[in-house]
Amino acid sequence: MIWGRLSLVQRLTAACAVAIMLTGTALLYGIVSHDLRAGQAELERRVGHELDAILPSMTDPVVLGDYARTEQIVRAWAAQPEIAQARFTDVFGVVVEANVPAYASIAPRWFVRLAALEPVERKRPIAVGGRKYGTVSLVMDPGPTFDQIWRRLSGSIAVLAAGTFALFLIILAIARSSLKPIGELAATARRFGSGDYTVRIASAGGPPEISASVEAFNGLADNIASLVRSLGESRAQLVVEKDHLSWQATHDALTGLVNRPEFERRLKLMVQQANIDRTRHALLYLDLDQFKLVNDTCGHMAGDELLRQAAVILRKRVREADTLARLGGDEFGVLLPGCTLDKAVSVAEELRAALHGARFAWNDKPFVIAASIGVVAVGDGDTHDRALAAADTACYAAKQSGRNRVKAYTPDDAELAKHHSEMHWVTRIRHALDAGRFRLDCQRIEPISRNAGSIEHYEILVRLLDEKDQTVAPMAFIPAAERFGLMPEIDRMVVRTAFEAVARAVRSSPGSAFPHLAINLSGTSLGDEGMVTFLREQFDIHGVPPSTICFEITETTAIGNLTAATRLMLAVKELGCRFSLDDFGSGLSSFAYLKNLPVDMLKIDGAFVKDLVRDPIDSAMVRAINDIGHVMGLRTIAEWVENQETLVALRAIGVDYAQGFGVEKPRPLSQMLEEKLPATADIVPIRSARR
Amino acid sequence: MTPSRFLLALALAAACLPSTAAAQERSTQPRYSFGVIPQRSPTLTAQYWNPILQYVSDKSGVALELSVARSAPEHSDGIRHGRLAFLYSNHNFVPENTVSGYRVILRPRGAAIRGEIVVLAASPLKRVPELQGREIAFPSNVALVAYQVPMDALEKLGIQVKPVFAGNQEGAMGQLKSGRVEAAAVNSQLMRDFSERESIRYRVLWRSDEYLNIPISVHPSVPRRDVDAVRGALQDMVADPQGARVLEASAALVKQTPPYGFISATDKDYESHRRFYARSGASPR
Numbered sequence: 001m002i003w004g005r006l007s008l009v010q011r012l013t014a015a016c017a018v019a020i021m022l023t024g025t026a027l028l029y030g031i032v033s034h035d036l037r038a039g040q041a042e043l044e045r046r047v048g049h050e051l052d053a054i055l056p057s058m059t060d061p062v063v064l065g066d067y068a069r070t071e072q073i074v075r076a077w078a079a080q081p082e083i084a085q086a087r088f089t090d091v092f093g094v095v096v097e098a099n100v101p102a103y104a105s106i107a108p109r110w111f112v113r114l115a116a117l118e119p120v121e122r123k124r125p126i127a128v129g130g131r132k133y134g135t136v137s138l139v140m141d142p143g144p145t146f147d148q149i150w151r152r153l154s155g156s157i158a159v160l161a162a163g164t165f166a167l168f169l170i171i172l173a174i175a176r177s178s179l180k181p182i183g184e185l186a187a188t189a190r191r192f193g194s195g196d197y198t199v200r201i202a203s204a205g206g207p208p209e210i211s212a213s214v215e216a217f218n219g220l221a222d223n224i225a226s227l228v229r230s231l232g233e234s235r236a237q238l239v240v241e242k243d244h245l246s247w248q249a250t251h252d253a254l255t256g257l258v259n260r261p262e263f264e265r266r267l268k269l270m271v272q273q274a275n276i277d278r279t280r281h282a283l284l285y286l287d288l289d290q291f292k293l294v295n296d297t298c299g300h301m302a303g304d305e306l307l308r309q310a311a312v313i314l315r316k317r318v319r320e321a322d323t324l325a326r327l328g329g330d331e332f333g334v335l336l337p338g339c340t341l342d343k344a345v346s347v348a349e350e351l352r353a354a355l356h357g358a359r360f361a362w363n364d365k366p367f368v369i370a371a372s373i374g375v376v377a378v379g380d381g382d383t384h385d386r387a388l389a390a391a392d393t394a395c396y397a398a399k400q401s402g403r404n405r406v407k408a409y410t411p412d413d414a415e416l417a418k419h420h421s422e423m424h425w426v427t428r429i430r431h432a433l434d435a436g437r438f439r440l441d442c443q444r445i446e447p448i449s450r451n452a453g454s455i456e457h458y459e460i461l462v463r464l465l466d467e468k469d470q471t472v473a474p475m476a477f478i479p480a481a482e483r484f485g486l487m488p489e490i491d492r493m494v495v496r497t498a499f500e501a502v503a504r505a506v507r508s509s510p511g512s513a514f515p516h517l518a519i520n521l522s523g524t525s526l527g528d529e530g531m532v533t534f535l536r537e538q539f540d541i542h543g544v545p546p547s548t549i550c551f552e553i554t555e556t557t558a559i560g561n562l563t564a565a566t567r568l569m570l571a572v573k574e575l576g577c578r579f580s581l582d583d584f585g586s587g588l589s590s591f592a593y594l595k596n597l598p599v600d601m602l603k604i605d606g607a608f609v610k611d612l613v614r615d616p617i618d619s620a621m622v623r624a625i626n627d628i629g630h631v632m633g634l635r636t637i638a639e640w641v642e643n644q645e646t647l648v649a650l651r652a653i654g655v656d657y658a659q660g661f662g663v664e665k666p667r668p669l670s671q672m673l674e675e676k677l678p679a680t681a682d683i684v685p686i687r688s689a690r691r
Numbered sequence: 692m693t694p695s696r697f698l699l700a701l702a703l704a705a706a707c708l709p710s711t712a713a714a715q716e717r718s719t720q721p722r723y724s725f726g727v728i729p730q731r732s733p734t735l736t737a738q739y740w741n742p743i744l745q746y747v748s749d750k751s752g753v754a755l756e757l758s759v760a761r762s763a764p765e766h767s768d769g770i771r772h773g774r775l776a777f778l779y780s781n782h783n784f785v786p787e788n789t790v791s792g793y794r795v796i797l798r799p800r801g802a803a804i805r806g807e808i809v810v811l812a813a814s815p816l817k818r819v820p821e822l823q824g825r826e827i828a829f830p831s832n833v834a835l836v837a838y839q840v841p842m843d844a845l846e847k848l849g850i851q852v853k854p855v856f857a858g859n860q861e862g863a864m865g866q867l868k869s870g871r872v873e874a875a876a877v878n879s880q881l882m883r884d885f886s887e888r889e890s891i892r893y894r895v896l897w898r899s900d901e902y903l904n905i906p907i908s909v910h911p912s913v914p915r916r917d918v919d920a921v922r923g924a925l926q927d928m929v930a931d932p933q934g935a936r937v938l939e940a941s942a943a944l945v946k947q948t949p950p951y952g953f954i955s956a957t958d959k960d961y962e963s964h965r966r967f968y969a970r971s972g973a974s975p976r
Contacts (some may be wrong), residue, residue: 056734063733064761128734129741129941131757 008182009175016171017164024160032153036115039145043120046082047140051124054136058088062126062133067096074098077138084119084141088126090134103143107150115149117142181206181214189217197225252326254304255311263325263333267384270335278380282344284334285374285391286314286351289403291330294360294367296559302362303330310369313354318347332371333391341377341408348373348406356404370404372396377409425480429464433489437465440497442672444664445518445637445657448647452635452656457516457550459659460498461666462490487522488531495519495538501669503542509677514548518580523557526565535572546576552603554582559593569598580637585625594632602629604655606640613645623653630654722754723913723921726775728782728905729766730830730860730881731945733759739941740779746928746937751920762858763831777921778908781835784964793908796922798956800929801949805879806836806899808845812892814873819848819897826853828863828875835964837863840899841876843967861885867893880904880947887946902963906956925953 006014054077061069070088078086078098087097105112123137184201191199200221201214250262258266270281288310295303307330314332318324323335334351336344352371360367374394378387390409398407432438442458464472481487498517506514525531539546551572558565558581569579580601581594585608594602604625608618622638629636638650641660650658725744727736736759744755758775760766767782769775773791783793808827810816816825822845829838837860845852855872857863860881867875868891877885879898886893907925909918928934929952938951 059737060733063737063757064759066761128737129739129757130745131737131741 008179009172012175013168013171017168020160020164020167024164028153028156028160031156032115032149035149035152036117039117039142039149040120043082043117043140043142043145044122047120047122047138050077050080050083050138050140051122051136054086054138055124055126058136059126059128059133062088062090063128067094071096071098082141082144083138085121085137085139087137088134089137091132094134100141103141105143105146105150107146111150111153112146115146117145178206178210181210185214185217192221192224197221197228255308255326257311257315257332258323258325260325260327260333263323263327263335264384264388266323266335267333267378267387270337271378271382271384271387273337274379274382279338280340281378282336282339282341282347283376283378283387283391284332284336284344284348284351285327285376285388285395286332286334286348287372287395287399288330288332288355289370289372289399290367292556294362298362298365305362306360306367306369309358309360310355310371313358314351317351317354331395333388341375344375344377345406345408348375348408352404352406372398372401372403373406374398375406375408425477426484426486429477429481429484429486429490432464433486433493438490438493438497439463439465439471440494440501440669441666442517442669443659443666444672445659446663447656448651448658449654449656455516457518457548458669458672459518459552460494460520460669462494482522482524485524488525488528491519491521491525491531492534495535498669499538499542499544501673503544505673505677512677514545515673515676516548516550518550518552520552520582523554523561523565526553526557526561526568528568531568532571535577536575539575547578550578550580550601552580552582555584555586555593558597562593562596566597573598585621591628594628599634601635601637601657602626603637603639603659606638606660609638609646609650609660610640610642612638612649619649619653622650622655626653626655721917722756723776723917724758724774725755725777726758726760726766726769726780728778728780729760729763729858730878732859732861733761735861735944738944742937742941743925743928746934747921747924750924750927750931750934751917753917753920755921763833767833773910773912776910776913778910779905780908781905781961781964782833783908784835784961784968785833786968789965792911794911795906795908795956795958795961796918797907797925797953798960799904799906800952800954801904802880803901804836804904805901806840806876807879807882807895808841808874808876808897809867809882809893809895810874811867811870812894814894816873816896819845820850822852822874822896823850824853825874826855826872828855828857828866828872830860830863830877831856831858834860834876834878835967836899836902837876837878840902840967841897844897844899864889881945883948884946903956903960906961907953922955926955928952 003011054073058070058073061067061073074086074088074096075098077083078100082103083100084103085097085099087095089095107115119142120140121137122140123135125135126133181201188199188201200218206214250259251257252259267283273279274281288306291303291306294306307326310332311324311326314324314334318334318336321337323333325333325335327333334347336347339347352373355369355371358369360369372395374391374397376387376391376394394407394409397409398405401407439462441461441463443461445457445459447453447456462474464477466472478487481490498519502514502517506512521531538544551569553565553569573579578600579598580603581597581599582603583605584594584602585605602625604622608621608625610618612618612622626636635656637657637659638646638655639659641647641650641658641662643662646660647658647662725740727740729736731739737757740757744757748754755777758769760769763782766780767785767788770778770780770782770791770793771788773793778793782788783791808819808822816822829842832838832854838854842854852874855863855866857866857875860878863872863875864877864882864885866872868889874896879895882893885891909921924934929938929950935951941947942949942951
């Protein structure tokens with residue numbers, strides 16, 4: 001459509017031109033129609049007028065019968081303009097006429113055809129005194145009238161055309177001058193749209209509507225520019241915040257290193273890459289050896305600072321393409337893409353040496369930083385879980401091998417295989433829980449001071465029975481259970497089984513009292529929010545008096561989960577139970593926390609007790625712990641008492657209780673109950689709560 | 692047919708009245724030409740006479756058709772050659788025309804007429820001798836009371852004038868009115884009618900004896916029966932209310948004063964006219 005391609009100016013001009021032409025045509029049509037009617041009427045009038053004029057002049061000759069004169073008059077009349085024919089016909093039919101050549105009209109033939117003016121013929125009789133002499137007729141030629149109308153029409157058309165043209169030019173000029181700002185507006189809008197937000201239209205010009213549009217555009221542009229600026233700032237802010245959030249999501253806030261989720265993600269990618277292109281990569285698993293010492297002796301701030309400095313040291317020694325991450329606690333991981341196992345071992349050695357070479361001091365207290373590093377090759381056929389577990393195993397092996405060393409994982413390494421088999425303990429423990437293959441032993445804790453009173457109590461010890469019903473030592477499976485989160489389940493099994501056994505024994509031995517028991521709770525159980533409820537239920541179910549139960553927690557686990565441990569201890573103490581802090585002294589930070597832990601007893605670490613007699617330092621340590629415990633109103637227990645000498649020495653120091661082979665070896669709980677509560681002769685079968 | 696050839700045929704038809712083949716073809720009744728002396732314009736003459744002739748034709752059963760000549764000489768020529776069946780004229784008294792044998796059958800009622808030489812009332816001319824050497828308008832040289840009689844008198848008085856022929860009576864009066872001439876010789880009755888109609892005032896310098904007014908005559912070839920019928924109709928016209936209305940209407944056209952109509956007359960009544968022509972020797976020139 002042509003109309004659609006026309007500019008506004010062209011549209012306006014065309015519309016005006018059409019309107020003018022239509023109006024002009026209508027006007028001309030009206031004028032021409034009127035002229036034609038008037039011309040026809042004029043012809044009628046003229047022919048009557050001519051007849052009026054010719055009749056008197058013809059009467060005399062006609063009356064006289066003077067046909068020569070009559071013919072002269074007819075010819076003379078026919079010579080008049082617009083008369084095409086003059087004729088006299090007498091009563092006898094004699095005709096005297098004069099015709100003039102056809103009028104040569106200047107009007108075009110189409111106009112003549114359209115106008116359709118007909119020649120006008122009028123007749124009038126000549127009668128004198130009642131006698132008719134004949135008839136005069138005149139025919140008027142419309143040609144001159146045509147010409148007259150055509151000349152007028154031509155003039156009108158010329159005027160109309162000139163007027164239309166002039167109007168056209170005026171409209172064109174006005175439209176162009178008026179629309180010029182619109183052109184500027186469009187150009188400016190395009191520039192604005194292409195991102196030049198500073199551009200504005202300087203002077204509006206043109207009619208008020210256009211000026212208003214231009215002003216509106218400038219206002220709009222100001223607002224948009226302002227909005228764009230704000231958006232830009234907001235976007236920059238968002239980008240910063242997004243980057244920050246993204247960084248936070250993937251990094252460890254303390255060290256600034258990649259965090260564990262991000263490390264595992266990258267490890268997965270690396271494993272996938274290895275599976276695709278069979279490239280070899282390496283993974284380091286690094287554990288700071290003395291972090292716990294620093295944390296315990298100097299506090300968390302010192303531990304945090306140690307971690308930061310370790311991160312700085314490590315970061316300096318890994319490549320840009322490598323990934324250094326803090327995996328949690330004092331554990332770090334390093335991904336070495338495109339690195340062989342040998343090269344990775346040397347990198348790990350370099351890292352270990354760098355850490356070991358660094359000196360860390362807190363409040364002028366120097367510490368040696370050491371790290372155990374496990375190295376594993378990541379290649380075709382691996383999974384990230386397996387690679388991580390292998391590296392963890394290697395690291396653990398390095399730690400077990402004496403700390404501050406590097407251990408590469410190879411599947412055929414016997415030592416590693418042994419440690420790695422720990423992981424199989426998970427299956428065995430789970431199976432033992434399901435199959436009830438745990439046995440509870442107990443070891444008597446004997447009061448040795450006057451303040452301790454006469455009540456003896458027993459520490460419950462858990463034993464696992466292998467397929468051949470051989471006893472597996474706790475140290476064989478407890479670490480694995482701790483590492484793989486099975487301790488809460490074992491703790492609950494112990495509580496349930498012990499309560500069940502003593503309750504049954506008491507029921508079987510009417511009148512006898514409940515024996516006092518000490519039951520170990522792992523660090524994980526201290527953080528178990530359902531533990532208090534569980535204990536309350538067990539007390540209710542079995543009717544065991546809470547005052548007969550003392551829970552033992554190790555110093556390390558209590559401090560590691562201080563808040564949760566305190567909360568649980570307070571809740572359980574409300575039931576009436578007591579708490580004993582196990583292995584006290586091994587962490588050397590015990591005194592600081594001792595004040596905050598609601599314990600009733602201190603169990604002095606056996607490491608100090610064992611050589612008490614020969615080692616004055618151990619003796620002094622035991623003495624100090626005992627004194628402080630007493631000062632704090634606590635009862636003290638010495639473990640690992642292996643002989644009478646030690647027992648005598650402990651009595652001398654004033655320790656309240658003694659436990660160890662020198663007092664009584666561990667024996668099955670059932671045996672103790674059978675002995676202490678004779679009516680109960682049956683061995684208590686141990687069943688998992690799951691069953 | 693060209694007009695000139697038609698005129699010739701018309702003339703021949705008129706000459707052969709009433710037994711011409713042409714006339715017989717046009718009508719079973721004979722149509723008689725009725726020639727009128729050209730005193731006024733042909734149109735006025737036709738306006739005056741056509742109603743009268745139509746009335747007479749209707750009453751008498753004799754068809755009459757007005758015939759007006761372009762000039763007095765032509766009229767006179769027609770009489771001389773006997774081309775007109777009936778006449779309202781005095782040219783038949785001219786000696787050269789008497790051969791055709793027209794005889795008087797009727798004359799108009801009313802007073803006799805005179806010949807007069809008139810000037811406009813404001814004219815300085817007071818007496819006839821003052822006309823010496825001057826141009827005087829005459830209807831024609833065959834007009835009895837308006838040329839023959841006054842010229843005769845002027846010649847007797849020895850006054851030489853320059854005649855200007857105007858073709859008919861009212862033509863001469865028109866020239867006087869327009870100032871073309873200072874004096875005109877006229878029929879007294881027609882002059883009175885003309886002055887009434889044209890509202891002009893005039894003075895009479897000379898006046899002739901009385902002459903009877905112009906008579907109606909008939910050619911000897913017209914059968915007596917038709918002559919009697921025509922004469923009876925014209926004679927009885929004034930007594931017939933219809934005829935009287937026709938006469939009054941025609942008279943009104945020319946401001947003619949009563950009495951109207953015609954009475955019977957004979958050639959004897961016009962002996963004076965014949966004698967004048969014979970005595971004066973006047974004849975159309």
